[in-house]
Amino acid sequence: MTTGTPTANADGPRLPTAPPRRRPTMKDIAERAGVSPSAVSFALNDRDGVSPATRARIREVAEELGWQPNSAARALSGERSGCIGLVLARPAHTLGVESFFLQLVSGIQEALSAHRTALLFQVVEDLAAECATYRRWWAERRVDGVLVVDPRTHDPRPALLASLALPTVIIGDTRTSTTSETDLEPAETTATADEPSRTSAGATAASVSAPAPLSTIWADDAAAMRSIIDHLYELGHRHIVHIAGLPGLAHTDRRVAALRAEAARLGLDPADVRSVSTDYSDEQGAEATRRLLAAPRPPTAIVYDNDVMAVAGVAVAAGRGVPVPAALSIVAWDDSPLCRVTHPRLTSLVRDTAGFGRLAAQELLSLLDGAPTRRLQAELPHLELRDSTTHAP
Amino acid sequence: MTTGTPTANADGPRLPTAPPRRRPTMKDIAERAGVSPSAVSFALNDRDGVSPATRARIREVAEELGWQPNSAARALSGERSGCIGLVLARPAHTLGVESFFLQLVSGIQEALSAHRTALLFQVVEDLAAECATYRRWWAERRVDGVLVVDPRTHDPRPALLASLALPTVIIGDTRTSTTSETDLEPAETTATADEPSRTSAGATAASVSAPAPLSTIWADDAAAMRSIIDHLYELGHRHIVHIAGLPGLAHTDRRVAALRAEAARLGLDPADVRSVSTDYSDEQGAEATRRLLAAPRPPTAIVYDNDVMAVAGVAVAAGRGVPVPAALSIVAWDDSPLCRVTHPRLTSLVRDTAGFGRLAAQELLSLLDGAPTRRLQAELPHLELRDSTTHAP
DNA sequence: TTGTAAGCGTTATCAA
DNA sequence: TTGATAACGCTTACAA
Helix, strand or coil, X not given: CCXXXXXXXXXXXXXXXXXXXXXXXXXXXXXXXXXXXXHHXXXXXXXXXXXXXXXXXXXXXXXXXXXXXXXXXXXXXXXXXXXXXXXXXXXXXXXXXXXXXXXXXXXXXXXHHCCCCEXXXXXXXXXXXXXXXXXXXXXXXCCCEXXXXXXXXXXXXXXXXXXXXXXXXXXXXXXXXXXXXXXXXXXXXXXXXCCCCCCHHHHHHHHHCCCCCEEEEECCHHHHHHHHHHHHHHCCCCCEEEEECCCCEHHXXXXXXXXXXXXXXXCCCCCCEEEEECCCCHHHHXXXXXXXXXXXXXXXXXXXXXXXXXXXXHHHHHHCCCCCCCCCEEEEECCCHHHHHCCCCCEEEECCHHHHHHHHHHHXXXXXXXXXXXXXXXXXXXEEXXXXXXXXX | CCCCCCCCXXXXXXXXXXXXXXXXXXXXXXXXXXXXXHHHXXXXXXXXXXXXXXXXXXXXXXXXXCCCCCHHHHHHCCCCCCEEEEEEECCHHHHCCCHHHXXXXXXXXXXHHCCCCEEEEEEECCHHHHHHHHHHHHHHCCCCEEEECCCECCCCHHHHHHHCCCCEEEECCCCCCCCCCCCCCCCHHHCCCCXXXXXXXXXXXXXXXXXXXXXXXXXXXXXXXXXXXXXXXXCCCCCEEEEECCCCEHHHHHHHHHHHHHHHHCCCXXXXXXXXXXXXXXXXXXXXXXXXXXXXXXXXEEEECCHHHHHHHHHHHHHCCCCCCCCXXXXXXXXXXXXXXXXXXXXXXXXXXXXXXXXXXXXXXXXXXXXXXXXXXXXXXXXXXXXXXXXXX
């Protein structure tokens, strides 16, 4: 029993009672159950071609032996690797306080854990390194698909991943358009195949048909921006500055465009309602705030594209003796403990980040099972009113 | 073209010019170079048994074809999987603002990327799930080794990992002792083998010898705590409270013990210099601060075990009209943008977290190469004096 | 319904 | 120095 190591006597003592510390294989199960390896494979993979009785017995033996599939063997024989990949391209100094990201990952894992799928995670310095990582993963056959974050307005990644035939889910949206009404869920209708037979049929379809399935999970940044601006408008603010994140990022560009559109709709002066861009860091957030407050006619409200910059902004205002919210209202895009902990507590845009991640991971798993691609809209965020916004002075 | 489906003629058309969209294999290289597959393997793995000329030619062809090793095949044939694992066990709500963690991961990747090793990352709810993850990874042969974070005073993980024979590096230290002088680097002396032949010799040694190699990277929390207390003592503080993190965690316990020891050394009243424990969340940090400030004789200085609680503490003090640092000095353990962004900027204990991660990953890679286990001390943290500490009132 | 055998891309053994 | 050849553990035609 359980012999089978190649060299002469590498298998250690042949104690029938205490099995050696070798992971059991399907062959072990087959011998023990008195069936063929293929029967074991069929039984353990829920494929038919094996009688219920045999299946039950095989399952029992597998359980008893504590068998688990060897991921390398699975991957090698053409199945999936059982891994999906996620690359975070951020310059090291930007990594500081990133509540968004861990939340996202924790949501992703929720979806993955049920499917015995692991997450390969990589932090790199820039987009080029990110692309290199995809190429390497592809060449090494490391991952079955990838989750792409921080989509950009001109993004080389979708094309690259398509050419590599790596199933992809974009978290966020590469499009900049603000006309969200017209193109709401165009592909949503195609999402009819609920459970496309899940096994070889699906896998084959996925690998043979399209260059690479690519789905998108998108958040309606335009609607979110409108809700913020409308809130401030109702409070009487007419001079609002949006301290935006990195210009190349699609969601930044969408928010900037949405701000402009909403200002136009409300008849506000484009010179008084505008965006300035930063790199998301607290330093640049503080610096931008400093400049704004030093101007002859400072804004009465500032919208920050993340929580860290908002907190930095509050500190700058405090340092210059500008009371928040009495003289300056502040809104943070993205909630976090930070926003609740500072004084005053920050009005912020709350979204279900973990849910976003869960949705994305589920979509990627569906794609791997051969489901059609689609665009999925995430739950709309809402504005949590706290103590940093009030009537315009 | 781009055939290659596993039916009849799996090798597809033999077009010498335009290679099919199939990942090239060693066999392809062998055919192209007119040698045997094993020669290719030797050449590409820097093993001898192949002439320099052949080696060069093989390398050239491999380059030309853009060959990359198939990780599954490597893993299956007994080599490493080329993955190391990291599990983060945190209740979801604690994930909020974790500057420490992404920094650590980014340091880890720096070390790994040079070795074509990937990081398998998993977020789970608790310790039990973490252990289950290790078991699964072991059974699936997913990882070659693991990095363990958040060591506890009574920690089941080292024993589990030893029984699974998974090479391990503990990031932090499971020991609680504060007598750091006596047991400084006891095994450091054994760390002589610089480059133990790296290939089969090392690998064999690792898998045959010990149940599982386990190294520890430890930070001298006791010395760090002493530096904080001494700083406050010199400023005249005699009533200092340490708002600690989760009690079970080894570093928490070490800091608590170090505080007590240092207080004794300075002849301070144990009732006036003590620790209270929390779960690291901003809520509990704020709540503890509230209680302390409401007491008949509030402390003149508070040391927080992380940045988030420190910021929360500042907000509570501000809310109660307690000026920081005039009436209350505050120190944060762990620096982050947060500490620089709040008003006043927080005096904090700065450590090179990314460096810590890099060190840990390097050590794990050495272990995988058969190097002896050891205890490594990380660089000592230093106290960055900012605006939240001053003379006792 | 079941068993046999080939193949996935490596590494490793052993003759030539 | 080379080149067959057999593992590794699993999936999957194809044959019984």
